[in-house]
Amino acid sequence: MSGKTGNGNGPSRVERRFAALKAEGRGGLIVYVACGDPDPETFFEILSGLPGAGVDVIEIGMPFSDPMADGPEIQAASLRALKAGMTLSGTLEMAARFRTQDDETPIILMGYYNPIHSYGPRKFLKDARAAGVDGLIVVDLPPEEDEELCRPALDAGLHWIRLATPTSDDKRLPTVLSNTSGFVYYVSIMGITGTRSASGAAVRQAVARLKAHTDLPIAVGFGVKTPEQAAEIAAVADAAVVGSSVIERLKAGLDADDRATPGLVDGVLGFVRSLAESVRKARAH
Amino acid sequence: MEALNTYRGGPDERGHFGHFGGRFVAETLMPLILAVEEAYEAAKKDPGYQAAIDDFAKHYVGRPSPLYFAERLTEHFASRGANGNKGAKLYFKRDELNHTGSHKINNCLGQILLARRMGMTRIIAETGAGQHGVAVATVCARFDLPCVVYMGTTDIARQAPNVFRMKLLGAEVVPVTSGTGTLKDAMNDALRDWVANVENTFYIIGTVAGPHPYPAMVRDFQSVIGNEVREQMQAAEGRLPDTLVACIGGGSNAMGLFHPFLDEPSVRLIGVEAAGHGLETGKHAASLAGGRPGVLHGNRTYLLQTDDGQIIDAHSISAGLDYPGIGPEHSWLHESGRAEYVSATDAEALEAFQLCSRLEGIIPALEPAHALAYVAKIAPELPKDHLMVMNLCGRGDKDVFSVAEVLGVEL
Ligand SMILES: Cc1ncc(COP(=O)(O)O)c(C=O)c1O
Numbered sequence: 001m002s003g004k005t006g007n008g009n010g011p012s013r014v015e016r017r018f019a020a021l022k023a024e025g026r027g028g029l030i031v032y033v034a035c036g037d038p039d040p041e042t043f044f045e046i047l048s049g050l051p052g053a054g055v056d057v058i059e060i061g062m063p064f065s066d067p068m069a070d071g072p073e074i075q076a077a078s079l080r081a082l083k084a085g086m087t088l089s090g091t092l093e094m095a096a097r098f099r100t101q102d103d104e105t106p107i108i109l110m111g112y113y114n115p116i117h118s119y120g121p122r123k124f125l126k127d128a129r130a131a132g133v134d135g136l137i138v139v140d141l142p143p144e145e146d147e148e149l150c151r152p153a154l155d156a157g158l159h160w161i162r163l164a165t166p167t168s169d170d171k172r173l174p175t176v177l178s179n180t181s182g183f184v185y186y187v188s189i190m191g192i193t194g195t196r197s198a199s200g201a202a203v204r205q206a207v208a209r210l211k212a213h214t215d216l217p218i219a220v221g222f223g224v225k226t227p228e229q230a231a232e233i234a235a236v237a238d239a240a241v242v243g244s245s246v247i248e249r250l251k252a253g254l255d256a257d258d259r260a261t262p263g264l265v266d267g268v269l270g271f272v273r274s275l276a277e278s279v280r281k282a283r284a285h
Numbered sequence: 286m287e288a289l290n291t292y293r294g295g296p297d298e299r300g301h302f303g304h305f306g307g308r309f310v311a312e313t314l315m316p317l318i319l320a321v322e323e324a325y326e327a328a329k330k331d332p333g334y335q336a337a338i339d340d341f342a343k344h345y346v347g348r349p350s351p352l353y354f355a356e357r358l359t360e361h362f363a364s365r366g367a368n369g370n371k372g373a374k375l376y377f378k379r380d381e382l383n384h385t386g387s388h389k390i391n392n393c394l395g396q397i398l399l400a401r402r403m404g405m406t407r408i409i410a411e412t413g414a415g416q417h418g419v420a421v422a423t424v425c426a427r428f429d430l431p432c433v434v435y436m437g438t439t440d441i442a443r444q445a446p447n448v449f450r451m452k453l454l455g456a457e458v459v460p461v462t463s464g465t466g467t468l469k470d471a472m473n474d475a476l477r478d479w480v481a482n483v484e485n486t487f488y489i490i491g492t493v494a495g496p497h498p499y500p501a502m503v504r505d506f507q508s509v510i511g512n513e514v515r516e517q518m519q520a521a522e523g524r525l526p527d528t529l530v531a532c533i534g535g536g537s538n539a540m541g542l543f544h545p546f547l548d549e550p551s552v553r554l555i556g557v558e559a560a561g562h563g564l565e566t567g568k569h570a571a572s573l574a575g576g577r578p579g580v581l582h583g584n585r586t587y588l589l590q591t592d593d594g595q596i597i598d599a600h601s602i603s604a605g606l607d608y609p610g611i612g613p614e615h616s617w618l619h620e621s622g623r624a625e626y627v628s629a630t631d632a633e634a635l636e637a638f639q640l641c642s643r644l645e646g647i648i649p650a651l652e653p654a655h656a657l658a659y660v661a662k663i664a665p666e667l668p669k670d671h672l673m674v675m676n677l678c679g680r681g682d683k684d685v686f687s688v689a690e691v692l693g694v695e696l
């Protein structure tokens with residue numbers, strides 16, 4: 001099942017996007033945003049602006065009260081979103097609304113299992129597919145729990161994107177890569193989001209090791225913060241993922257009560273544009 | 286539920302008790318979780334490992350803990366019955382007499398000896414009441430390993446004596462401000478630490494929760510409680526007890542008491558959850574009574590959660606019970622009907638806390654005071670030859686300041 005296409009007939013949005021990047025000879029930019037942060041309408045404005053700002057793949061975080069693999073920025077973003085009323089069904093609606101205006105940019109939902117478990121895994125997969133979602137990253141579902149959601153997701157025509165980590169040694173890696181599709185998300189550090197950063201050299205080596213085990217594109221994230229770092233990563237991997245530092249920009253546009261101020265959306269999209277420009281200047285491989 | 290010929294066979298090789306349990310952790314942790322499991326399986330086969338645990342349990346912890354006939358409480362409950370010739374015979378399993386003052390040390394001993402076998406050089410832990418944190422800090426001092434304990438700021442405020450105790454023992458106590466600053470948040474931050482330090486760090490989880498193999502491993506270490514009760518009751522009364530009662534935070538003291546008796550159908554097992562201000566108020570910590578199955582902290586179990594699957598903060602006067610989940614084996618025992626789960630409120634626990642102090646000269650921790658509060662409800666109407674064992678799993682020294690505050694006494 002590994003490497004299966006997203007929709008069963010023809011290449012998926014994710015596959016088309018990575019093929020296009022390859023043809024352009026550059027690495028891509030993936031941006032993470034927490035759905036509904038800081039409020040649904042402001043979030044939708046940001047989401048709508050991401051493709052125009054140069055984002056190649058969008059990762060939408062499904063807010064969870066207890067995001068164990070995330071650092072303070074993404075935790076806080078999740079809690080702001082929940083406080084402003086975001087839910088899992090709200091997240092699916094947001095994806096569907098985005099799809100009415102953009103049918104090409106891949107959307108990956110990223111989060112934790114409990115809200116999906118609570119929603120009902122089968123119903124979730126059906127609704128996510130209908131909303132135009134392309135793939136899933138569920139942090140707390142390792143290969144050992146594949147029958148929970150991974151296999152049903154692949155059967156439903158969604159990509160299942162696994163996190164490979166520095167602890168995924170040559171013994172572990174085949175397990176991690178099995179049932180992975182769309183792309184592989186390499187977590188470049190041991191740790192939570194938004195904390196440490198890996199060196200370009202370490203990432204280059206890790207990507208080479210992964211490439212020996214898989215033909216799937218490799219995206220690299222966790223600790224990628226600046227346009228310079230994004231370019232460095234995009235030069236050696238198929239895409240760079242930026243999350244916490246985008247959220248930091250968003251936070252800079254909040255007032256003391258966590259409400260959006262007028263410049264917020266432009267501030268976030270301006271930063272994203274600088275990431276995209278930097279990535280585009282970096283020549284791949 | 287299919288008929289089982291044993292309730293003691295779980296978990297399966299993937300860590301499942303029925304459909305509860307499992308290994309729901311980030312990939313970074315998976316290789317280490319598998320290594321812990323492998324090391325534990327190997328240790329179990331090594332007689333030297335169990336011998337080391339037994340030796341420290343005896344000379345360092347002070348095991349076996351006594352099985353004590355609580356005569357005055359027995360008389361008190363009998364006098365509460367509708368007619369004069371009833372009232373269960375109540376025994377306390379005195380795990381509050383252990384070194385460090387609770388059952389938590391039983392588990393810490395097993396885990397630190399395992400960490401050493403694995404060559405780990407740094408220990409982390411979460412704590413609610415601070416009893417587990419103190420026990421971890423204690424074994425870290427004894428075995429010369431650096432120790433970092435995550436503790437919510439709310440708990441730091443209400444369990445101040447234990448915070449200082451941990452520091453005296455050489456541990457670093459990291460205040461956790463996320464969420465409500467209680468046990469669940471401490472566990473989140475301990476997991477975040479672990480993800481960042483997998484190469485050298487062993488996480489000593491304090492209850493029968495977390496990813497496989499922790500629920501089974503912690504249960505095994507705590508089963509010394511039930512095994513001793515079995516022998517001691519045989520010596521005292523020449524038979525099995527009729528009812529076992531224990532409080533439930535994550536469920537480790539209860540599982541340790543229950544597990545050796547799971548296949549004795551005549552023995553009634555009762556776990557007491559914290560009902561906080563009352564189940565109907567929504568401000569409680571009773572995951573089985575007020576929750577539904579979900580996935581948190583590495584396993585599938587009953588959780589307090591919203592319709593959207595967001596975790597709800599628990600509430601209990603007892604920091605050690607203030608957790609929105611419960612060990613997966615309890616969820617399974619609950620659904621299979623082998624054990625019963627009930628609850629006691631803050632107010633009932635406070636009353637039991639004072640009753641035990643005055644009648645038995647034992648100040649219990651607020652956690653087992655919940656178990657006693659339920660004993661008080663059922664003991665009066667049970668026959669006089671009914672043998673009841675309550676796990677007195679912790680002493681109340683840590684709670685005297687917060688109880689004084691609730692009772693409006695200035696110290
Ligand atoms: C004395 C005591 N009893 C009970 C508990 C609850 O834990 P468990 O349910 O795992 O026994 C604690 C936790 O801190 C405790 O300190």
